[in-house]
Amino acid sequence: MQRGFTTAAVLALATIVLSQPAVAQRNSSDVTFFVGARLASDTNLFRVEDEIQIPANAGGSGLEDLYFVANAGIDSDWVLTSKSRIRFDAEILESIYDEYTAVDNTSGNLLARYDFTGNAFEFYTGYLRVEELVSFENQLTPRIDFRVRQRLFVGLRQRFGLNWSFGAEVAYTDIDFDLARPVERNSASADFTYESRQGNTFAIVADYEERESQGANSLGFEEFKVGPEINWDLTADLNLVLEVKYQERDPVDPLLVAFDGPTGEFDLEWQVSNGVKFSIEAFRRISSLGDQLSNFAIVDGGAFTGEWKASEKLGFKLGVNFELRDFEDEPNVLPIPGLDVREDDLTYVLAGIEWRPRRSILIDATVKIGDRSSNRALQDFDYENYSIGFRYEFL
Numbered sequence: 228m229q230r231g232f233t234t235a236a237v238l239a240l241a242t243i244v245l246s247q248p249a250v251a252q253r254n255s256s257d258v259t260f261f262v263g264a265r266l267a268s269d270t271n272l273f274r275v276e277d278e279i280q281i282p283a284n285a286g287g288s289g290l291e292d293l294y295f296v297a298n299a300g301i302d303s304d305w306v307l308t309s310k311s312r313i314r315f316d317a318e319i320l321e322s323i324y325d326e327y328t329a330v331d332n333t334s335g336n337l338l339a340r341y342d343f344t345g346n347a348f349e350f351y352t353g354y355l356r357v358e359e360l361v362s363f364e365n366q367l368t369p370r371i372d373f374r375v376r377q378r379l380f381v382g383l384r385q386r387f388g389l390n391w392s393f394g395a396e397v398a399y400t401d402i403d404f405d406l407a408r409p410v411e412r413n414s415a416s417a418d419f420t421y422e423s424r425q426g427n428t429f430a431i432v433a434d435y436e437e438r439e440s441q442g443a444n445s446l447g448f449e450e451f452k453v454g455p456e457i458n459w460d461l462t463a464d465l466n467l468v469l470e471v472k473y474q475e476r477d478p479v480d481p482l483l484v485a486f487d488g489p490t491g492e493f494d495l496e497w498q499v500s501n502g503v504k505f506s507i508e509a510f511r512r513i514s515s516l517g518d519q520l521s522n523f524a525i526v527d528g529g530a531f532t533g534e535w536k537a538s539e540k541l542g543f544k545l546g547v548n549f550e551l552r553d554f555e556d557e558p559n560v561l562p563i564p565g566l567d568v569r570e571d572d573l574t575y576v577l578a579g580i581e582w583r584p585r586r587s588i589l590i591d592a593t594v595k596i597g598d599r600s601s602n603r604a605l606q607d608f609d610y611e612n613y614s615i616g617f618r619y620e621f622l
Contacts, residue, residue: 258303260622265296267614272327274363274599276607282370287326294324300335314340314353322360330371334358352381361404364573364599365516367606372406374517394418402518408446410518411439418456427459432472438515446521447479450513452490468494476513476523483522484555486513502536525553540584546577571601589618 272292273281281290300318307313319335340353354377361372382396400412413436420430433453440446454472461467471491478485492510499505508530513523528550536542554569575597582590593616598609 256303256305258301258305258622259620260299260301261618261620262297262299263616263618264298265614265616266293267296267612268293269610269612271608271610272324272330272363273369274366274608274610275369276605280369280605282329285327285329285371287328289326292324292326292330294322294330296320296322310345311341311343314338314342330360332360332373334360334373347386349384349386350382354379361519362517365519370406372404375403377401390421390423392420392422394420404518407519408440410446413437413439425460428457429459430456432456432470434472438518448476448483448522449479450474450476454491464498466496466498468492468496474513478522480521486523486525486555504534506530506532508532520554523555525555527551527553540582542581544577544579544581547575548577549574567602569601569603569606571599571606573597573599587620589616589620591616591618 269292271290273285273290275281275290278288278290298318298320301316303313303315305313305315316338317335318337319333322330322332322334324330335358337356338353340351343350356378357374357376359374359376361374363369378398378400380396380398382394384392384394386392395415395417397415398413400414402410402412414434415436416432416434418430418432420428422428431453432455434451436450438447438450452472452474454470457467457469459467459469469492471489474486474488474490476486490511490513492508492512494506494508496504496506510526510528512526514520514526515523528548530546530548532547533545534542535544550571550573552571552573554571575595577593577595579591579593584590593612593614595612596610597612598607600607
């Protein structure tokens with residue numbers, strides 16, 4: 228499966244950025260090119276309970292596969308004037324599978340963003356494009372699909388005095404699949420924010436979003452949520468991020484279930500020492516799982532992350548994540564009469580190590596072990612993923 232992102236396209240865009248006037252070089256602009264590779268082994272590539280669920284067009288046999296990913300790209304931040312700058316990031320990835328060659332794909336991402344920062348006024352606009360293989364983890368019936376997401380956005384912020392500001396953003400997102408109907412999203416958000424002298428913030432935020440889709444049945448919805456967001460340093464080493472929203476989602480199709488209730492997120496980060504950091508997260512979200520659902524799932528979960536930087540060259544990471552997904556009569560997974568609505572429990576544990584023998588070279592290894600248990604037949608699975616990667620940065 229070879230899709231849109233081509234080396235020529237990325238190089239052409241990079242050439243445009245690199246051809247900017249030399250004044251950018253004199254204003255401390257930052258440009259980094261990188262190349263990398265990753266070799267991974269997965270014990271359950273398609274995230275299925277039984278081999279019979281593997282897509283018929285996938286070829287190969289067995290649950291396991293070995294795959295190789297090569298990537299190259301650019302990260303850049305170009306200072307145009309004392310008040311304006313351009314960010315340009317682009318990456319292309321080539322994925323090659325040993326057993327299931329039908330999953331081979333070319334993917335990538337691109338971000339171009341312009342920022343203007345005045346004394347009391349800020350403005351930004353940009354374009355984001357992401358091309359990727361659709362995750363098998365979120366699929367009811369596994370299939371090899373590809374998603375292209377494009378997003379145009381523009382925003383501003385006006386400051387009032389030293390502490391208060393008003394911000395707003397509007398965006399248009401287009402999502403195309405190889406095997407599913409296209410989706411369009413229109414969104415807008417606004418906030419009033421108070422920022423203390425120490426940099427702590429308290430904001431009242433309102434978000435609106437509308438999803439439209441083509442096809443015989445409408446998968447669209449209108450969504451509104453409003454509530455406070457807090458980012459506060461409780462101590463020099465302890466940071467709290469809290470978001471509490473009242474959220475409503477109304478589907479266009481009257482047969483789909485609406486949502487009305489609280490959502491939010493709690494994140495506590497503790498910098499134990501210069502080299503040790505812990506974070507704990509809890510959340511309740513409404514998700515269409517990458518626009519793979521007709522309606523939504525209520526996702527309640529939590530996560531723990533620990534990081535230890537043993538030295539300037541060596542670091543370790545440990546993570547645990549849990550999600551309980553309530554599918555709320557999702558039409559594609561309607562419950563059998565007399566049974567409860569579908570619920571899935573997803574858990575994974577991740578451990579990793581990073582070694583930077585030189586400033587421009589990064590080598591990492593990761594182990595991820597996960598599983599899903601469901602109250603639906605043939606929806607349980609477990610997997611182990613082992614990978615080792617290399618990244619070289621230059622310029």
